Amino acid sequence: MKRVFVDTSALLTLLDRADPRHGATRSAFLELGDAELVTHGYVVAEAIAVTRRRFGVDGVVALLDGLLPLIALLPIDVELHGAAQARYRDSLPSGTSFVDQVSIAVIEREAIDTALALDSDLAAAGAAVLPAP
């Protein structure tokens, strides 16, 4: 089964109908069919924080009960965390966030070739990004 990585930007764009990329992201999401959607806990933490700030508790409930049950969580072990943290440190002051560095490390480790993401930083991991920029 094809696996697709889902990042914070995609989760937020799916919730927000005012986002100019909402329609394209919704279409890309629907076209994934029976692909296995995966993410990791740092993405979930970041998405909860931003969703609560901008969409309130109702938004967090929608995220937790509506979107996340479709997405499997991949584990972040100490080695991967350390490698991503070192990469983040070395890349400063670039704009790539720590969570994105973890995502890039996960995509590389799991050999995932597609990401549902609005963040071009994930293309650095070699994944095709959906929806197309």
Add this chain to the structure above:
Amino acid sequence: MIRTQISLTEDQMRRLRAEARRRGVPIAAVVREAVERAVPVDPGQQQALLRRAMAVIGRFDSGSGDVSARHDEIAGETRW
């Protein structure tokens, strides 16, 4: 993800390691794919999850439409 422990024969472990090495992925990834093939998700359950997702997609209106694009900045404004 749920951590679990399984017992394999030496030959199964040898083949598993070889396949993971050949594809450049963790052994766990090969095992997960094998489970997906052997025990696919119930289509009814998957459809129910998809319906729940569709019910919340586009439910919110930020007004600005920039929440996703500015999420790193917004995350720094709030309590985690």
